[in-house]
Amino acid sequence: MINYPEAYxxxxxxxxKQREGNADYSNTYAxxxxxxxIINSCTTLEAFKDKIGNTNEEVAMALVTDEQNIRLRHxxxxxxxxxxxxxxxxxDKVKQCKNVSELVTMVNEEQNLxxxxxxxxxxxxxxxxxxxxxxxxxxxxxxxxxxxxxxxAYANEERANIEQAYAAIEKEMNNWQPGWKFNFExxxxxxxxRLLPYPNEVIAAQKQTTQQILNK
Amino acid sequence: xxxDKTIVDAMLGTFRNMLQDCRDKNLSGDDLDAMxxxxxxxxxLGIEMDDTGAYSGMxxxxxxxxKFSDHYSKLLSVAxxxxxxxxxxxxxxxxxxxxxxxxxxxxxxxxKRIKENKTQVKEMMGNHAADADVLFKDKIIMDAIEPLxxxxxxxxxxxxxxxxxxEKGLDKALEGPVVTGExxxxxxxxxxxTAANPYSIKKEEEKLALHKKLAAxxxxxxxxxxxxxxxxxxxxxxxxxxxxxxxxxxxGWEKTLFWLxxxxxxxxxxxxxxxxxxxxxxxxxxxxxxxxCVPGKLRTWEKINYRYFELSAGDLFHHPSFAWDAAxxxxxxxxxxxxxxxxxxxxxxxxxQQPGANLIAVAEMMHTDNRKINPNIDQPSVxxxxxxxxxxGKDEFVKRYGRAEKVKSNAAAWTGVSx
Numbered sequence: 001m002i003n004y005p006e007a008y009x010x011x012x013x014x015x016x017k018q019r020e021g022n023a024d025y026s027n028t029y030a031x032x033x034x035x036x037x038i039i040n041s042c043t044t045l046e047a048f049k050d051k052i053g054n055t056n057e058e059v060a061m062a063l064v065t066d067e068q069n070i071r072l073r074h075x076x077x078x079x080x081x082x083x084x085x086x087x088x089x090x091x092d093k094v095k096q097c098k099n100v101s102e103l104v105t106m107v108n109e110e111q112n113l114x115x116x117x118x119x120x121x122x123x124x125x126x127x128x129x130x131x132x133x134x135x136x137x138x139x140x141x142x143x144x145x146x147x148x149x150x151x152x153a154y155a156n157e158e159r160a161n162i163e164q165a166y167a168a169i170e171k172e173m174n175n176w177q178p179g180w181k182f183n184f185e186x187x188x189x190x191x192x193x194r195l196l197p198y199p200n201e202v203i204a205a206q207k208q209t210t211q212q213i214l215n216k
Numbered sequence: 217x218x219x220d221k222t223i224v225d226a227m228l229g230t231f232r233n234m235l236q237d238c239r240d241k242n243l244s245g246d247d248l249d250a251m252x253x254x255x256x257x258x259x260x261l262g263i264e265m266d267d268t269g270a271y272s273g274m275x276x277x278x279x280x281x282x283k284f285s286d287h288y289s290k291l292l293s294v295a296x297x298x299x300x301x302x303x304x305x306x307x308x309x310x311x312x313x314x315x316x317x318x319x320x321x322x323x324x325x326x327x328k329r330i331k332e333n334k335t336q337v338k339e340m341m342g343n344h345a346a347d348a349d350v351l352f353k354d355k356i357i358m359d360a361i362e363p364l365x366x367x368x369x370x371x372x373x374x375x376x377x378x379x380x381x382x383e384k385g386l387d388k389a390l391e392g393p394v395v396t397g398e399x400x401x402x403x404x405x406x407x408x409x410t411a412a413n414p415y416s417i418k419k420e421e422e423k424l425a426l427h428k429k430l431a432a433x434x435x436x437x438x439x440x441x442x443x444x445x446x447x448x449x450x451x452x453x454x455x456x457x458x459x460x461x462x463x464x465x466x467x468g469w470e471k472t473l474f475w476l477x478x479x480x481x482x483x484x485x486x487x488x489x490x491x492x493x494x495x496x497x498x499x500x501x502x503x504x505x506x507x508x509c510v511p512g513k514l515r516t517w518e519k520i521n522y523r524y525f526e527l528s529a530g531d532l533f534h535h536p537s538f539a540w541d542a543a544x545x546x547x548x549x550x551x552x553x554x555x556x557x558x559x560x561x562x563x564x565x566x567x568x569q570q571p572g573a574n575l576i577a578v579a580e581m582m583h584t585d586n587r588k589i590n591p592n593i594d595q596p597s598v599x600x601x602x603x604x605x606x607x608x609g610k611d612e613f614v615k616r617y618g619r620a621e622k623v624k625s626n627a628a629a630w631t632g633v634s635x
Contacts, residue, residue: 002309002373004312004373007375007376007379010375014379014382014383070442078449101293105286108282112282116276116277136516137517137520140519141515142567143509143512143567144509174273175267175273175274175277176277177277199524202523
């Protein structure tokens with residue numbers, strides 16, 4: 001004859017022990033402990049059912065909180081602010097969720113929003129210096145006078161290429177976020193800046209040249 | 217005009233099947249209605265819109281994939297709860313057995329779906345169906361699920377079953393095996409065979425090492441998913457700036473070599489009759505432009521690279537990316553030709569100057585003697601074929617993609633870099 005209350009006590013004890021002493025999962029441990037304390041105080045499953053309330057759901061909320069805190073620390077450490085913002089939003093909203101169903105919907109919605117934010121958090125085509133380099137070569141190359149006019153025309157073609165590249169990215173990004181415009185200030189934000197292997201003065205000059213071409 | 221039907225079908229096919237599957241199982245309720253409404257919205261947008269990019273953007277903006285999946289999960293969850301509450305309010309042996317059976321059914325269903333997916337993949341792969349056995353790491357998932365099903369069938373109660381899952385670490389095994397050590401080893405071997413740069417190899421080495429470390433810390437040799445995922449992100453984050461700088465400097469010396477070759481070859485007597493000038497409207501004029509203008513372009517390029525990295529045109533060739541490409545046979549030119557270009561042509565490639573007759577003579581001779589091209593230019597492909605065959609079978613690479621043509625060059629093989 002199986003002693004169900006004892007068997008479930010053992011199960012909830014194991015769940016609690018899994019998180020014991022793990023600072024990363026302190027909320028989950030506390031929620032699991034609350035659950036275990038309830039069943040440990042019951043002699044029948046009926047009594048457990050009466051007392052459990054939403055403690056089981058609170059375990060799910062605590063687990064989401066702990067995992068998002070782990071993610072948040074990671075993204076803060078590597079200064080991935082867009083991804084960190086998603087963790088903060090989820091953490092802000094966890095407590096407002098009345099049940100697991102709402103929790104799952106909220107997390108999915110925030111992750112969907114985050115995916116859009118990550119997609120639109122781009123500094124392309126600035127990151128690709130090719131057009132600017134080509135333009136400089138056509139403009140600055142020391143060549144005989146006979147070629148000057150032709151090279152100036154090539155430089156203008158590169159200017160047009162730059163305008164087209166920025167227009168194309170705006171069109172593409174507007175598919176994901178209506179009203180999206182290229183933001184030059186983003187270039188200096190660390191998550192983007194660290195990927196550009198150029199000195200600050202180069203970035204500043206290229207930014208200025210691009211803005212002049214785009215009249216921005 | 218609507219979005220191309222084949223694209224809409226590809227994007228919505230899975231969702232249509234999921235909805236139909238729920239209807240076939242006679243599921244009903246608000247969530248099923250909501251799934252149908254979301255799918256109808258996706259179909260409607262496919263008809264109203266004409267641009268594929270705008271269409272997929274709108275699906276994400278409106279959160280339609282997410283909403284559909286959300287209602288689908290809730291529908292299945294409610295159905296599972298209903299199936300498990302035959303004797304609602306009473307917890308006895310019958311209810312316990314029912315709960316256990318529901319859980320085991322879900323696992324068996326998962327095994328079935330994995331097997332079906334693999335079969336579908338194999339069908340799509342046609343003649344190369346055997347590749348799925350190499351790439352599709354379903355065994356490790358089965359290895360995790362099968363003992364679990366066996367445990368459930370051993371006569372234990374539901375709480376005992378759940379307890380043993382934890383004690384034996386099987387709960388973690390179910391969370392973790394999306395990425396396996398085998399698949400990471402495959403990616404590392406592929407990175408080594410490609411040998412694009414040291415970063416691409418280092419990243420895969422560290423991911424595999426991380427996976428091994430996390431798996432070793434687990435009862436059932438399964439890496440913690442979250443730790444592994446974040447660890448991989450950190451590895452990518454760490455190496456990406458270096459990889460980008462590496463590639464940009466590589467672009468610096470590649471373009472420099474390209475122009476040095478163009479310039480000195482433009483002075484060879486046969487220049488108007490070979491590519492790229494022969495293809496020009498007026499080959500002689502095109503040759504003249506190369507002679508007159510390449511030094512100016514090259515020196516502007518040098519200024520750009522100096523501004524970026526404080527490296528002169530000559531310094532670019534001392535960057536490790538150059539030695540790496542030479543050692544891994546990525547170089548198009550032969551060593552003797554590159555040494556000629558860098559040591560002898562580069563110093564005199566100055567605006568409004570010409571190469572000396574001796575340099576032109578050497579360039580003509582190297583061209584005529586067929587000594588300009590790296591004789592081992594096929595080696596990256598050969599190297600990759602060895603890796604490919606080690607996974608997919610002897611000579612499989614050549615059978616599928618053909619043998620890389622051995623270049624006809626009288627140049628000696630690269631032995632090292634000496635600038």
